[in-house]
Amino acid sequence: KISNATGVLVAGYKGITWAADNGCKIINCSWGGPGGGSYGQNIIDYAAINKNCLIIASAGNDGSDKTSYPGSFNNVYRCASTNGSDAKSPFSDYGNDVDFCAPGSNIYSTSGGSSYGAASGTSMASPVAAGAAGLVQSRFKYTGPGSGFKIGERLKQTCDPLPAVSQYNSGKL
8 A cells, every 4th residue: 555544645665575575476657657766766666676576557537749758657557548439538648658458438447445436537447558568478478687678669569559549650659
């Protein structure tokens, strides 16, 4: 858990370190924002390179081409959102550092403890991609140095292309 009692995210990078140190091989970061910096990049590098973890992070929900961290760090697979028609969700951020998309519009999930409901956002798409990564790992059983990157690249290279939309034609999605 990376949030405090009021829901404010206070330990995101500490959570990545904990997960990597405790055997997690696929780490989902359904959070992000502006910033960046060497502290966050060092944590990502530790998990991805030293602990061979795949790190997937949400792209952001402003419908714009901007960076968002941890998704825009090196060694992170940044995930945008698609809708039920397999097109970019209108809210989803995009950019040269987006690696792939996953369904993120109207995803039925837990909501507020013991209830369920539909939610939308790249924070919904990122765990869908992480689940697909788990299936890839269960099939190919990558081990050793670079195993997280092998899972991420397998996902990235087997995605189907989105329909061409002029603003995204230059590799931003």
